[in-house]
Amino acid sequence: MPHIIKAGLVGVTGYTGMELARLMTHHSSMELVRVTSRKEAGKKLADIYPFLNRLPLGDLVITRPDPADLAECDVVFLAVPHKTAMEIAALLLDEGVKVVDLSADFRINDKATYEKWYDVEHTRSELLSEAVYGLPELYLDRIMGARLIANPGCYPTSAILGLAPALSGSLVETGDIVVDAKSGASGAGRGAKVGTLFCEVADNFRAYGLPTHRHTPEIEQEVSKLAGADVTVSFNTHLLPIDRGILSTIYTKLKADADLDAIHAAYTEFYADKPMVRVLPKGQLPETRYVRGTVFCDIGLVVDPRTGRLIILSAIDNLCRGASGQALMNANLICGLDIDEGLPMAPLMP
Amino acid sequence: MPHIIKAGLVGVTGYTGMELARLMTHHSSMELVRVTSRKEAGKKLADIYPFLNRLPLGDLVITRPDPADLAECDVVFLAVPHKTAMEIAALLLDEGVKVVDLSADFRINDKATYEKWYDVEHTRSELLSEAVYGLPELYLDRIMGARLIANPGCYPTSAILGLAPALSGSLVETGDIVVDAKSGASGAGRGAKVGTLFCEVADNFRAYGLPTHRHTPEIEQEVSKLAGADVTVSFNTHLLPIDRGILSTIYTKLKADADLDAIHAAYTEFYADKPMVRVLPKGQLPETRYVRGTVFCDIGLVVDPRTGRLIILSAIDNLCRGASGQALMNANLICGLDIDEGLPMAPLMP
Amino acid sequence: MPHIIKAGLVGVTGYTGMELARLMTHHSSMELVRVTSRKEAGKKLADIYPFLNRLPLGDLVITRPDPADLAECDVVFLAVPHKTAMEIAALLLDEGVKVVDLSADFRINDKATYEKWYDVEHTRSELLSEAVYGLPELYLDRIMGARLIANPGCYPTSAILGLAPALSGSLVETGDIVVDAKSGASGAGRGAKVGTLFCEVADNFRAYGLPTHRHTPEIEQEVSKLAGADVTVSFNTHLLPIDRGILSTIYTKLKADADLDAIHAAYTEFYADKPMVRVLPKGQLPETRYVRGTVFCDIGLVVDPRTGRLIILSAIDNLCRGASGQALMNANLICGLDIDEGLPMAPLMP
Amino acid sequence: MPHIIKAGLVGVTGYTGMELARLMTHHSSMELVRVTSRKEAGKKLADIYPFLNRLPLGDLVITRPDPADLAECDVVFLAVPHKTAMEIAALLLDEGVKVVDLSADFRINDKATYEKWYDVEHTRSELLSEAVYGLPELYLDRIMGARLIANPGCYPTSAILGLAPALSGSLVETGDIVVDAKSGASGAGRGAKVGTLFCEVADNFRAYGLPTHRHTPEIEQEVSKLAGADVTVSFNTHLLPIDRGILSTIYTKLKADADLDAIHAAYTEFYADKPMVRVLPKGQLPETRYVRGTVFCDIGLVVDPRTGRLIILSAIDNLCRGASGQALMNANLICGLDIDEGLPMAPLMP
Numbered sequence A, B, C, D: 001m002p003h004i005i006k007a008g009l010v011g012v013t014g015y016t017g018m019e020l021a022r023l024m025t026h027h028s029s030m031e032l033v034r035v036t037s038r039k040e041a042g043k044k045l046a047d048i049y050p051f052l053n054r055l056p057l058g059d060l061v062i063t064r065p066d067p068a069d070l071a072e073c074d075v076v077f078l079a080v081p082h083k084t085a086m087e088i089a090a091l092l093l094d095e096g097v098k099v100v101d102l103s104a105d106f107r108i109n110d111k112a113t114y115e116k117w118y119d120v121e122h123t124r125s126e127l128l129s130e131a132v133y134g135l136p137e138l139y140l141d142r143i144m145g146a147r148l149i150a151n152p153g154c155y156p157t158s159a160i161l162g163l164a165p166a167l168s169g170s171l172v173e174t175g176d177i178v179v180d181a182k183s184g185a186s187g188a189g190r191g192a193k194v195g196t197l198f199c200e201v202a203d204n205f206r207a208y209g210l211p212t213h214r215h216t217p218e219i220e221q222e223v224s225k226l227a228g229a230d231v232t233v234s235f236n237t238h239l240l241p242i243d244r245g246i247l248s249t250i251y252t253k254l255k256a257d258a259d260l261d262a263i264h265a266a267y268t269e270f271y272a273d274k275p276m277v278r279v280l281p282k283g284q285l286p287e288t289r290y291v292r293g294t295v296f297c298d299i300g301l302v303v304d305p306r307t308g309r310l311i312i313l314s315a316i317d318n319l320c321r322g323a324s325g326q327a328l329m330n331a332n333l334i335c336g337l338d339i340d341e342g343l344p345m346a347p348l349m350p
Helices: A015-024 A084-094 A111-118 A136-144 A154-168 A216-227 A260-270 A320-334 B015-024 B084-094 B111-118 B136-144 B154-168 B216-227 B260-270 B320-334 C015-024 C084-094 C111-118 C136-144 C154-168 C216-227 C260-270 C320-334 D015-024 D084-094 D111-118 D136-144 D154-168 D216-227 D260-270 D320-334
Strands: A005-010 A030-036 A075-078 A098-101 A148-150 A177-183 A206-208 A233-239 A246-253 A277-279 A297-304 A309-316 B005-010 B030-036 B075-078 B098-101 B148-150 B177-183 B206-208 B233-239 B246-253 B277-279 B297-304 B309-316 C005-010 C030-036 C075-078 C098-101 C148-150 C177-183 C206-208 C233-239 C246-253 C277-279 C297-304 C309-316 D005-010 D030-036 D075-078 D098-101 D148-150 D177-183 D206-208 D233-239 D246-253 D277-279 D297-304 D309-316
Touching: A005 A015, A015 A030, A015 A320, A075 A084, A075 A320, A084 A098, A098 A320, A111 A216, A136 A154, A136 A320, A148 A320, A154 A177, A154 A216, A154 A233, A154 A246, A154 A260, A154 A297, A154 A309, A154 A320, A177 D177, A177 D246, A206 D246, A216 A233, A233 D246, A233 D309, A246 D177, A246 D206, A246 D233, A260 A277, A260 A297, A309 A320, A309 D233, B005 B015, B015 B030, B015 B320, B075 B084, B075 B320, B084 B098, B098 B320, B111 B216, B136 B154, B136 B320, B148 B320, B154 B177, B154 B216, B154 B233, B154 B246, B154 B260, B154 B297, B154 B309, B154 B320, B177 C177, B177 C246, B206 C246, B216 B233, B233 C246, B233 C309, B246 C177, B246 C206, B246 C233, B260 B277, B260 B297, B309 B320, B309 C233, C005 C015, C015 C030, C015 C320, C075 C084, C075 C320, C084 C098, C098 C320, C111 C216, C136 C154, C136 C320, C148 C320, C154 C177, C154 C216, C154 C233, C154 C246, C154 C260, C154 C297, C154 C309, C154 C320, C216 C233, C260 C277, C260 C297, C309 C320, D005 D015, D015 D030, D015 D320, D075 D084, D075 D320, D084 D098, D098 D320, D111 D216, D136 D154, D136 D320, D148 D320, D154 D177, D154 D216, D154 D233, D154 D246, D154 D260, D154 D297, D154 D309, D154 D320, D216 D233, D260 D277, D260 D297, D309 D320
Parallel strands: A005 A030, A005 A075, A075 A098, A098 A148, A177 A233, A277 A297, B005 B030, B005 B075, B075 B098, B098 B148, B177 B233, B277 B297, C005 C030, C005 C075, C075 C098, C098 C148, C177 C233, C277 C297, D005 D030, D005 D075, D075 D098, D098 D148, D177 D233, D277 D297
Antiparallel strands: A177 A246, A206 A233, A246 A309, A297 A309, B177 B246, B206 B233, B246 B309, B297 B309, C177 C246, C206 C233, C246 C309, C297 C309, D177 D246, D206 D233, D246 D309, D297 D309
16 A cells, blocks of 8 residues: 655645645545644634535644644645745754745745845745745756745746747747736635625726736746746736636747747647646637646647737636646655646536 | 705715715716715725716715714715614704615614614614605605605515515415525625635525525515515525626415416506516516616516416615615605606616 | 446537536546537547547547447437437447436436426337436435436436435425525526527526426426425526526425424435535535535525424536536446546535 | 707617617617617517616617618617628718718728728728728817718727827837737627637636737727827737626837826826826726726826836726717717717716
């Protein structure tokens, strides 16, 4: 009988915590043995998430987040706000526990950049060089050997995967990239705010956070590495009246001689052995529902000869691929499992 | 030039306050001269409601709720929680200001019943006998002479208007009435709560508050008067993933000899001179969108000979007919205006 | 290595066909080897369902529905309209293929009742006595030995499971049952009709089909068996602006001496060894999202002493438990597999 | 008593026809006296649009589209597909009737460009030079003297109004403009198509029509006039799961020395005497709901010094400002009325 990996989850009451609980229900090699929340400690998971009634995880009792308790885990997911995560991560690493941090605390390599965009001091910057950016299509080998994963942001996942083949293959100019991104409301979190009430989000569409969304430096850091040069991205976000899903429409300028066949071939080759990215057949465009509840990133390509542009459409599920599903991919990898264990592959349609 | 009636609004930050601001934009004989909110005092209406930018009301400055200030008004709308409303109402009446109270404080004639269902003491019960229940189809004459209007609840408006012809005409049994009511999310208010976040309401449907919703005694009080006998109603509520609208499906048992023609004729006659209630042609059923943004109550009738039942479908817009629109009908009436002044009649479709 | 059961699907282009394709992606003991559609024959599944790109079923080529081709299957799902299904079922049974029919053709035991409500002739009525009504909580043993399953309707699944313990335990009166049912739009099918366009369904709520919905005789047939007496049900349906989900609010009259503890205990016992029905803890009510994408039926119980009523809330996913998921439960059973093979248990939340 | 202008509507069964019926309910100087539809001729408006029950227009009988009948009208709205409209327009003009054409037939000044993008022959190109593009903020005087109005497309209305001050004031480069536009589903029309079913649009977001949407040449024609130079625009469209509303996010490159104060001042001045365009205060961004049901175009401005871009957010209601509401503005103008007669100014919120 195989060893069952013990996992912990710090911060179970948000949407990313909820999503991780959903995914762990289907995992046969990893078991969620500890979930924490200051506010809900003492309750069972099914008390706060009735959809887990009569499922294995439903009877798991929520505890307060005590690092000593979490030391029994092989791997711990941190689904808490930035700044809070960095200290817990350090404590757990000291206990020999591997950490997948869903916050932004270890995503930005440069301390000063982090502190400027997030407006807090980074008190564990000694770990920045060790942390691995958990985008498996780019850093598979490093992830497999890591102790600390900086799980990517939702928007950056869609933007970077969309741009990677174009930039690493020098297919487009680096000086003129616009990412027009749209996200479902679960990305705004489960805190009680007037702005995310049903009657404020339904039947509506709006931009927000322009032009200083905190995911900007994360995107620029990774696409600059891919391009081998500093890339500035105009990154702009909108709120969709849907629960889940990000669609990024990415505008780039083609270098002189590229056509759709060549670009599509380059994308297909780049992701050939990476089954969680689906480069759609020419002429097909992604839709958020086609990736709902999964870790797929679907990419569609449009060449516009009138304007000399390559338009890249990139869709993910912000909660699954953009947070907890990708965290589980990373946890699988650092624990020596197959990347897709426990992950449902068929989206819920409709 | 006609005298312009001065109106005040206490509590502008909720959905009923917002709705009243919308409606007052189109009113040519009544002007909103004072709006209050403790939290937003000092701002202009357009600051908190950008949809009012460049509209007449947009520049109106919100003040703190001071009865002395409000004394300049001819009529004041109270869009504050129950218990809070009763004291303000009394103070304003003392100042000679007419009051339309959108809370529940003066709807229940019997002090003890109010206190039992709302679990607070009624400190102004001396006004209960004077307050007029503001359902114009039932109490037109009394409303026109009133100082204090108890504006009906949203669910009761739909249930009472649906049942009135059947009960006053003795068409159905009084002992077996079920109201299965469904409401849009604006009925839950504009307070920040996890339960009414977009991601908790969208793509979902659920019942709530069973079997002790506070609108129960209000419905029973009014339908008992119509029936001339004590009527007990099984009243049960559900939350729809829409902004606006209530549809009540009302199950009654027919007395021996009624058929659809007779019942439809009775309904049509009952509402013949009441243009805000539309008894739909036989075979048509109401939809919440057909009354969206209006004060219409649409009624559809189904006779089921297999079960001996009359099923009454009653649809209103919970914010308009179920709250602020009806409040404006009442304010028009107590100020001597036509009942429909300022009220848009064509629903927004789709 | 275990034998892989070969399955076929006649009618892949509707929502129930789509749902079956989704579920079969996760099945390790049964493989979809043949899918048919007159209109889409020649295409691959991923051509019409891009969400299946790069998934095993995505490359399956759609063929025209030829019984000879289907004879290679161990079991065939019929996801075609009533009347069409009965002939195909007979042909397949002759070929030795087991059949799970998702249409209504074999649900009604009595030929005349079927013909009256569905307004067509039943040309294969000789199979009616053999067909087993595929509600595993009621007919587990018979299903396991069956060749032909009449897969229950979506509404009847929710209504019958909600009423079964109350009626078989004589907890409620049989003469006064009202089922107020609400369904998501996928229940209306994937045909192009103005009435189910986004702009006609979104932001709206309406009743339809009153009082003669075709699921009525199916419900009455099964609950009469449970009650041991003829039961007439007032069954009434509404259209929700959601993709998936049915919530039935069922109104019954309690017999004299029942209280909530006793009723809850009776329900819990009735479903004790039936894990796909979850009787919720006292005080909890079901929500459609809690069963989304699963075969769970969630039941909540409310006793209203004021009116002497037991109100039963019953929620399912109309596409999964109400159609294809239940069909797969039945296929598993008639093929000797565990009832839950291939079925995701954790709902997609939010 | 003032003369009441007689209006006709050819094509009442689509969403633009429905919207015009809604608006005409509130008009006191213009009356809809004739509405046509081949398919619904003989019915009353309230038969196909129950929301018009008991409203003045509800009893208007739909007739077949006969130019002789329409000759009694002062002005006729054409809400029929392109190609169909051009012939009817010509016939009506011959009868001395003014025409507001909601189709694309007279929007493109150049016959060849029209024929290339719309793939049909223009058989009435002699009228192209007379037709006035009905965007009142740009062509007020010409509209007031016109016989034939080419009512602008929905997307072009939002894009052109968003770009006009920037291009006419030479604030931005002309060579690098991207319009990322998102529209509600009513823009796809009321025809029965699988692609616009509720279950295909709800809970989803997708791009479509890239990169050859037919509104492209219309936008380029008008913004080129404003810029005084040929402008090529990358115009790309997406489908939102809402009924109404367009938000265009427009990416431009600033010329060297512009800052937000200067740009905001230029926009404010450009639209100073044009009350249907609201340049929002600095820091505010438009939302589709803030213009719902109105002819407002709301514009928000963002300057991003990191990328040297001016990002313009432009929101309209696609059915009202983007079609029928603008058509009514134009009809008012060519009939000598105030531009805003009959138009509701307060949006439906929420």
